Amino acid sequence: MALSTAEREAFLAEGRIGALAVQEEAGRGPLVVPVWYDYSPGGEVSFLTGADSRKARAVAKAGRFSMLAERTHPTYRYVSVEGPVSSSNPTTEDELIRIASRYLSEESAADYLARSDLDALVTFHMRPEHWLSSDLGAF
Numbered sequence: 441m442a443l444s445t446a447e448r449e450a451f452l453a454e455g456r457i458g459a460l461a462v463q464e465e466a467g468r469g470p471l472v473v474p475v476w477y478d479y480s481p482g483g484e485v486s487f488l489t490g491a492d493s494r495k496a497r498a499v500a501k502a503g504r505f506s507m508l509a510e511r512t513h514p515t516y517r518y519v520s521v522e523g524p525v526s527s528s529n530p531t532t533e534d535e536l537i538r539i540a541s542r543y544l545s546e547e548s549a550a551d552y553l554a555r556s557d558l559d560a561l562v563t564f565h566m567r568p569e570h571w572l573s574s575d576l577g578a579f
Contacts, residue, residue, distance in 0.1 A: 443573040448519045449481035451573070455542040456509040460487065464498040470506075471498050477507060478539045484565045485521055488531045488539060491562040499525060499564050507566070516576040523569035531561035 443451065457474050464471040473495055477487040485507050489495045499505050503525050510518040536556055540549040 441575055441577070443517070443519065443575060446481070447575075448571055448573040449479075451511075451517060452479045452485070452509050452519045452521065453481055454509070456511070457543075458485075458487065459508040459510075460495065460499075460505055461508070462495070462498045462505040463502045464494075471495065475507075476539050476543050477509075478535075478542060484526060484567050485523075486535065486539070486563055486565045488535060488561050488563040490560055491530070492560070496562050496564075500528065505564070505566060518572075518574060520572040521566070521568035521570065523566045526565045526567045528562055528564045531558055531563045533558060535563050536561070 458477040459472055460475045460477075461470040461472045471494065475487045475489065475495075477485055479485045487507075504523060505525070506520060506522040508518060508520045510516070533553070536553055536558065537549065540552045544552055
């Protein structure tokens with residue numbers, strides 16, 4: 441069963457590992473990789489990556505990407521969003537802290553920040569245009 445707008449936005453806003461998909465080359469399937477991301481209901485999906493990474497080059501070239509977040513225990517639930525890159529920027533300290541804090545304890549996030557090279561990171565932002573969601577019920 442499809443989720444309501446409020447349900448899908450709340451689900452995407454939870455701290456889950458995202459699966460980013462982006463068309464990289466003609467004649468091949470999309471590049472699909474796990475990412476940490478940030479999202480607040482009604483806002484944009486943001487993720488950061490190495491500025492010189494394969495992922496960053498593919499997203500910059502394609503100008504759009506898809507993101508999937510899922511829960512794999514009953515009830516299985518997922519939300520997928522797709523849309524254009526609305527902007528990209530060198531990753532700020534605030535962005536790094538916000539995203540890392542979704543996945544790490546406060547102490548671990550501080551350590552991660554201390555070991556990160558902000559000059560080597562880029563943050564991409566996407567305004568979701570297309571949503572796909574479902575809760576497949578109890579098994």
